[in-house]
Amino acid sequence: MSTGIRSTTLKSVTTAALMGLFLTGPVLAKEIEVQFLIPGGEGGGWDTTARTVGGALEETNHATVKGYENLTGAGGGRALLSLVNDPEKHSNTLMVQSTPLVIRALTGVYQNNWQDITPVATMISAYQAVAVPATSSFEDMSSFVAALKENPKDVVVAGGSGRLSLDHLTLGLIAQASGIQLEKLRYSSADGGKEALDRMLDGKVKAVVSGVGELLPAAADGRIRILGVTSAEPLTGLDVPTMKSQGLDVVFSNWRGFFTAPGASEEQVATYRKMLVSMSETGTWTEARGKHKWEPLVLVGDELTAFLAKQEKDLGEILNKLQ
Structure with a gap:
């Protein structure tokens, strides 16, 4: 959608x-x-x-x-x-x-x-993205969405802003495009992108939603893997597929x-x-x-x-x- x-x-x-x-x-x-x-x-x-x-x-x-x-x-x-x-x-x-x-x-x-x-x-x-730890079993948005569908309560996702804010909204758009009931999502709000990322790297959540720019340093260090971005076309200089190219009609x-x-x-x-x-x-x-x-x-x-x-x-x- x-x-x-x-x-x-x-x-x-x-x-x-x-x-x-x-x-x-x-x-x-x-x-x-x-x-x-x-x-x-x-x-x-x-x-x-x-x-x-x-x-x-x-x-x-x-x-x-x-x-x-x-x-x-x-x-x-x-x-x-x-x-x-x-x-x-x-x-x-x-x-x-x-x-x-x-x-x-x-x-x-x-x-x-x-x-x-x-x-x-x-x-x-500035586009949004979903990222997971480099050691995560999620290799792409398809595997991430499949797990979210199977057991949404087990796939807690952190964001650097509060409930009903930018990162939560992005997760909601992904869920809506995947046919997942929004009320079943487990969103963990953090005080800023760094805290959300730290929470994920500490193993407290399975994934993080954040702005692409905020994720780049950790991706460059090999600590995380960015699964998808919300741009209509691939971003120049970034080897990450879009949500659309992975079957999710999300451009945001x-x-x-x-x-x-x-x-x-x-x-x-x-x-x-x-x-x-x-x-x-x-x-x-x-x-x-x-x-x-x-x-x-x-x-x-x-x-x-x-x-x-x-x-x-x-x-x-x-x-x-x-x-």
Whole structure:
């Protein structure tokens, strides 16, 4: 069953109105100063994305980065609340966000949603994956799914986020595509991808669901085996089959992008869009994306609004089935 949650991968933005922004040439660093607001701690997906984007902006002379604020708490809700309630403090701020912004609003973890802040641009699509210890008897998704069907209570799967969040949702999509009753799943929530991975390597769970990038170091060290990824096509430089190629109709990605404070002027939002889209066309950014196995997902304006609205609808439907 198709999830309906398919991210459009764009090498560039082709919207005519946006292309007109480039007629004046690249934005100079001295013209823009930006502060990044990060809803999680250092080293996580949000943090890595913000700092990688910030570094690329400075290296390509698109902006001067004034700093990175890691404002943790409430699963990212503290930073969101700060942006909503104190827009003047964050007047030159870009907050990094991702799919959990939609999920946590739908499940009531956040009291605000994406419509309460100002969307600027999505930048990347980070795919999910299922991994097992290198010594596991599971060689592919077929053997993993077969065991999950036979005795789901025995196949405990860990994820680096809470119940009804990104990793749990990914497991639910795999189960749904396999004809497994969602209520029979045993999901073990951990505080971050590292804890979930450690839990698996300690033998406490049979598998882990996580972002591809978070699994790469352990895979490179030979400690784990990645069974499948949720991309539509194989990821460049990664010798791992997709879920689709193994008979599971699951194509799902965790988009990451940037928002600014509510009430931001059209001029400021347009400037940020131009800055981010222009930077995304550089070789510096292409190299940075490749390092993290991120796919391009550059959406702005009406395209971005429509994308977020569809995510809200599609994710709401699967979350209702998981509850």
